[in-house]
Amino acid sequence: MPSENHAVARQVELILRRLDSLSTLPEVAAGFLPHLAEGRVNAPALSEIIEADPALTAQILSLAQERGLRFEADPPSVAEAVAKLPDAVVRDAVLSVKVFQVFDADYNPERQRPLSRKQLALHALAVACAAGHIAEFVLPEPQRPLAFSAGLLCDIGKLALDEVMPKSLAKIVGEARQRNLSLSAVARQQLGIDHVVVAKRLAEKWALPEDLVLAVWLHNSDAEVLAADLPRTRIALVVHLASLLARQCGIGDGGDADPVPDPRAAARHLGLGDDQLDAVRNALPERVEAKSRMLGLDLPGAMGVYCDRIATTAADLSRQHGTLTQQSHSFAADAGQLAFLREFVLSVRPAMSAIEVAASFARAFRRHYQADLVGLYLQIAPNDLFLDWVAVDAAGTLHTALVQRPADAPAVPPALQRDFAIVDAAQAVPWLLEQAGLELAEARMAPLHIEGRAIGAIVFQDRIPVDQPEQTASLKIAAAVAAQIIGMKFAMQKQARLAERFAELLNQLRDTQTEMAAVDAFSGIAEMAAGAAHELNNPLAVISGRAQLLLETEADEDRKQMLRQIQERTEDISRTLEDLMTFARPNPPQAGTIGLRALCDQAVEQLRRQESRDFVEVTFEDIEGLGDVHVDAGQIATALAHVLANALQSYKGGSGPITIRAAAHQPTDAAAFVVADQGCGMTPETQSRAFDPFFSDCPAGRRRGMGLAHARRLIRLNRGTIALDSQPDQGTRVTITLPRT
Numbered sequence: 001m002p003s004e005n006h007a008v009a010r011q012v013e014l015i016l017r018r019l020d021s022l023s024t025l026p027e028v029a030a031g032f033l034p035h036l037a038e039g040r041v042n043a044p045a046l047s048e049i050i051e052a053d054p055a056l057t058a059q060i061l062s063l064a065q066e067r068g069l070r071f072e073a074d075p076p077s078v079a080e081a082v083a084k085l086p087d088a089v090v091r092d093a094v095l096s097v098k099v100f101q102v103f104d105a106d107y108n109p110e111r112q113r114p115l116s117r118k119q120l121a122l123h124a125l126a127v128a129c130a131a132g133h134i135a136e137f138v139l140p141e142p143q144r145p146l147a148f149s150a151g152l153l154c155d156i157g158k159l160a161l162d163e164v165m166p167k168s169l170a171k172i173v174g175e176a177r178q179r180n181l182s183l184s185a186v187a188r189q190q191l192g193i194d195h196v197v198v199a200k201r202l203a204e205k206w207a208l209p210e211d212l213v214l215a216v217w218l219h220n221s222d223a224e225v226l227a228a229d230l231p232r233t234r235i236a237l238v239v240h241l242a243s244l245l246a247r248q249c250g251i252g253d254g255g256d257a258d259p260v261p262d263p264r265a266a267a268r269h270l271g272l273g274d275d276q277l278d279a280v281r282n283a284l285p286e287r288v289e290a291k292s293r294m295l296g297l298d299l300p301g302a303m304g305v306y307c308d309r310i311a312t313t314a315a316d317l318s319r320q321h322g323t324l325t326q327q328s329h330s331f332a333a334d335a336g337q338l339a340f341l342r343e344f345v346l347s348v349r350p351a352m353s354a355i356e357v358a359a360s361f362a363r364a365f366r367r368h369y370q371a372d373l374v375g376l377y378l379q380i381a382p383n384d385l386f387l388d389w390v391a392v393d394a395a396g397t398l399h400t401a402l403v404q405r406p407a408d409a410p411a412v413p414p415a416l417q418r419d420f421a422i423v424d425a426a427q428a429v430p431w432l433l434e435q436a437g438l439e440l441a442e443a444r445m446a447p448l449h450i451e452g453r454a455i456g457a458i459v460f461q462d463r464i465p466v467d468q469p470e471q472t473a474s475l476k477i478a479a480a481v482a483a484q485i486i487g488m489k490f491a492m493q494k495q496a497r498l499a500e501r502f503a504e505l506l507n508q509l510r511d512t513q514t515e516m517a518a519v520d521a522f523s524g525i526a527e528m529a530a531g532a533a534h535e536l537n538n539p540l541a542v543i544s545g546r547a548q549l550l551l552e553t554e555a556d557e558d559r560k561q562m563l564r565q566i567q568e569r570t571e572d573i574s575r576t577l578e579d580l581m582t583f584a585r586p587n588p589p590q591a592g593t594i595g596l597r598a599l600c601d602q603a604v605e606q607l608r609r610q611e612s613r614d615f616v617e618v619t620f621e622d623i624e625g626l627g628d629v630h631v632d633a634g635q636i637a638t639a640l641a642h643v644l645a646n647a648l649q650s651y652k653g654g655s656g657p658i659t660i661r662a663a664a665h666q667p668t669d670a671a672a673f674v675v676a677d678q679g680c681g682m683t684p685e686t687q688s689r690a691f692d693p694f695f696s697d698c699p700a701g702r703r704r705g706m707g708l709a710h711a712r713r714l715i716r717l718n719r720g721t722i723a724l725d726s727q728p729d730q731g732t733r734v735t736i737t738l739p740r741t
Contacts, residue, residue, distance in 0.1 A: 010386060012191050014402050015164045016198060017205075017355065021062075022055035022159050023098040025121060031296040032056075036091050046090065047082040051145075052291050054124055054152050054159060055097050060085070061149070062206035063093050066349070075211045077145035113166075114173040115255045118297060120158060122288065123252030125295075128152035129287040130242035133280045135235075138270045143235065150215035150239045153203070155254060157195030158183065160202055173255045180727065182258040184220060189665065196220045197500060204496075207351040215239050217500075222507055234270075241266040245277075249284050259684060340368035341481055354378060354489035355388045355400070358456075361482045362392040371460040376448070376482075377403065377432060378456040379411040380490060387411060387456070389436060403435040412454035416447040420476045425459050432459070446475055448483040455483060455490070589632035589718050596626045596671055596738070599633060600660055603640030611645060617656030618644070626662055626671040629738040631718040636738065639714040642707035643675050643722075643734050650679020650732060663735060670720070670737040682726040690724055 032049045035042035050056040057078050064071075064081040067089075071080055082090055131151030135144040161169040168191065176186045184194035200217035208216075214232055219239035244263040247254065267277045292298060344364040348357055358376040366374040375391030385407065391399045405411050413428045415421065425443040426433060433443065443461050447454045458479060597620065604618050629636075647658045656677070663672035682690065693709040708724075715722045719739045726732035 010402055012165070012193055012198070013201070014388075014400055016160060016202065017353070017400060019160055019164055019202065021059050021097055021206075022156060023163055024053055024055040025118060025297070026099050027118075027296045027298075028053050028056070029097075029099045031294075032094060036094065043082055043087065043090070046094070047079050048294060050082060050094070051078045051148070052125060052128070052152070052295055054121070054156055056094060057149055057152055058156065058203075058206055058208065059093050059097055060090070061208050061212070063089065065207040065209065074142065075146045075209050078149060079145065114170045114177075115158075115162065115253060117159075117162060119253035120155065120162070120255070121252070122292065122297065123246055123254040124152055124155050124159075125291050126246035126249065126251035126284060126288045127154055127239065127242045127254075129291060130245045130280055130284050131239050133283060133287065134238050134242055134270070134272065137272055137276050137280075138238065139234070146209070146211060146215075147235050147238050150212050150219070150235055151242050153208075153212065153216050154199070154219050154239050154243060155195070156202055156216065157197070157199030158255060160198055161187075161195060169255075176255060177257040179725070180257050180259070182256045183254075184256075185258070200500075204351050205353070205356075207349060211235060218503065219243060221503065237266060237270055241270060241272070245281055245284060249281060251285065251288050340364055341478065343367075344481070345485070348485055352489065353493060354380075354486045355390055357486050357489050358388075358482070359390045359392070359398055359400075361486075362390060363396070363398075365458070365460070365478065366392050366394075366396075369460065373443075373461045375399075375436065375459045376456060377411070377459070378448075378486065379454075382453070384411075387432075389432070391436065391459075399436075401436065403432060406431055412447050412457055416445075416457070417454050418449070418452060420447060420449065420472075420479070422446045422472060422475065429457070429459075446479055448479055448486065450483045450487040455487060458482075586635070586713060586717060589635055591630050591632050591718065593628045593630050594633045595624075595628050596673065597623045599629065599631075599636055600640060602633065602637040603644060606637055606641040607644045607648070610641065611648065613655065615655055616644075616648065616658070618658045618660065621659060621661035623660055623662060623673060626666075626673060628740065629671050630741050631720070631738055632714075635714040636718055636720075639711040640675070640736075642711040643736070646707055647675060647677035647679065647732065647734075650677050650681070652680065663737075667737060669741065670739050672735065672737045675734045675736065676731060678731040681728045681730050681732055682724075683728055687724060687726050690726075691722075 028049065032046055035046045035049075050060055060078055060081050061076070064076060064085065067085070069076070069081060069084055071077070071084075085093075128148050128151035132144060132148035135147035139147055158169070161172075172183055172186045172190055175181070175190075176183050179186070184196055187194040196217060196219075200213060203213040203216050211232055215236040215238075218233055218236040220243075221236070221240070241263055243254070244260060244266060246252070247256065247260045248263060263277065264274065267274075272280075344361050347360040347364065352360070355378060358378060362374040362376055365371065372394045373391060375389060377387045377389045379387050385404050387403050387405060389399075389401045389403045393399065409429075409431060410417070413423065416423065416428075422444050423446075425445040428445055443459055445457045445459045448456045448458065458475075600620065600623060604616065608614070608616055644658060648656070659674075659676045661674050661676070663674050666672055691708050691712050693706055712722050715736060715738075721737045723735045724732065725735070
């Protein structure tokens with residue numbers, strides 16, 4: 001499963017590489033077209049629209065960074081970028097943004113979408129308005145516009161997935177709503193990557209300002225992590241709080257279905273008081289409504305209006321076509337090796353990935369050597385079976401793919417591992433030509449070397465006299481330059497992944513520290529209580545014995561009843577103390593190998609005995625296929641019996657049904673299964689305390705509340721895990737993993 005998720009994540013990244021910009025809504029496009037009429041750009045009005053639309057904001061900021069625009073303010077703002085860029089550049093940038101699905105062949109405006117693009121745009125606008133308002137209280141004035149832009153762009157990962165993988169996003173949204181989870185959690189399970197990382201990589205690809213990239217990436221992190229002593233995370237914390245307020249106010253739809261955390265904790269980390277927080281919350285609907293009207297999101301018949309206005313704009317642009325044609329020119333394709341290398345090196349930008357650098361090399365190579373087709377494939381790690389492939393055909397069209405080499409075939413032929421040569425590609429890498437899906441007749445290949453190791457190869461259709469020594473030497477220099485730059489990009493990508501992993505580990509560390517603190521605190525109390533319990537047993541035995549003696553000699557019925565009650569209560573206390581001692585000082589596990597189905601059967605039989613029932617309705621699904629586990633059978637059977645008893649109690653007197661089934665996602669070194677019931681379920685408050693010792697939502701005196709606490713204690717002793725998911729009136733699902741070895 002991890003390797004499958006890795007391959008899926010690689011495919012997602014491959015698709016996203018093709019995304020040069022986001023799409024805007026037809027309502028927005030209908031609004032900005034009049035400001036571009038007759039060759040004039042109404043910069044103030046256009047700037048206001050651009051600042052409130054994610055696609056236009058990203059386009060303008062990316063263009064400003066690409067052109068090296070110098071900003072008076074730090075960090076840069078959209079308004080200053082629009083003001084400083086030439087009108088023609090702003091116009092071309094705005095017109096180059098695609099309008100969402102308006103001309104798609106399969107577009108149907110009546111079709112219901114799980115996540116409406118307009119509602120997603122409203123949600124992004126709400127986060128931006130809230131972030132801008134919060135910034136007025138907690139950020140210096142130069143940083144406030146960036147907070148608004150960061151809020152607006154916080155969901156560009158969702159927008160991107162909606163454009164390139166709409167069916168996958170719809171499936172993720174549906175599952176998130178069904179399971180009451182965040183989109184990030186479900187996306188990581190299904191795609192191996194979530195929309196936050198997608199957003200970060202797109203922001204890096206488009207060379208957005210670094211502070212903006214950081215805020216877009218980290219805004220979904222825990223508030224305590226953002227508030228820690230980490231540099232430049234304050235804007236991310238502002239966006240985090242703004243997102244909570246937008247969800248709390250129910251403005252738009254970001255697709256997340258998990259419970260909305262209390263925003264006051266994040267507000268405290270920013271130094272925002274309750275009155276200020278209420279002011280932001282109360283003003284948010286009106287601010288969003290004003291921006292929405294300005295964008296024209298409530299424009300009726302937006303498609304028709306947009307088409308009418310684009311026709312007018314097209315007529316205006318056609319009048320300018322002659323002038324624009326005179327300003328354009330093409331560069332000579334064959335300008336010598338120095339021109340080729342200069343073209344390639346200058347095309348490389350800091351935000352480019354290794355495969356994007358390879359694409360730039362392929363374009364320059366095809367023009368210089370007049371090849372019909374040029375492609376490069378790259379191997380990130382020496383043993384990686386999956387290789388990135390990029391090619392430029394004779395028409396200049398870019399093709400990308402993820403190809404898989406055979407397990408018994410090296411990525412680069414042994415003869416080319418260390419020595420440079422040009423060989424026949426059909427004989428050297430036939431598996432590549434089959435998977436590339438392109439006509440590669442008479443193709444040749446040459447290796448890419450870095451530090452004595454081949455990291456891939458160039459594949460090209462042979463139209464140059466490669467038998468001449470000077471041509472081979474020329475190709476060797478070109479390949480060496482490409483390999484060095486691609487190698488540096490590999491190192492940068494590795495550092496970026498390590499940074500992402502570090503951020504993830506910070507969140508995990510916070511969760512682990514919280515849990516360990518709670519466990520240590522209770523363990524200390526439990527040890528003390530267990531010692532006290534040991535000392536209390538003797539006095540309890542004396543009280544019970546004396547009550548029995550008095551009962552045998554007492555003639556008065558009322559006093560006999562009181563004596564019986566004394567005996568019963570002392571027995572209850574004794575059983576409670578016994579539970580406490582068992583929880584505090586369990587026996588060390590005596591692990592052995594046992595089939596999971598046999599273990600479940602033991603637990604069901606134990607449940608029947610302890611509940612004094614002849615029949616309990618338990619069904620099994622695919623449990624036999626999970627095989628053996630390595631645990632203390634007695635302890636785990638007891639733990640499972642406690643879980644089953646909890647499920648049985650949810651029916652309020654019934655006998656089931658209870659289902660024990662294999663989990664959908666299986667770890668590599670453990671067996672995962674689910675115990676599910678269709679009972680009364682739990683409220684979020686009950687669920688949060690379900691594993692607390694002595695907690696029970698049953699009427700007083702019915703249960704001691706040690707069942708699930710004892711189950712978790714025994715499962716953890718056996719190196720397993722247990723997690724609970726429940727909704728009122730929708731039953732409960734307990735997921736358990738047990739080690740195989």
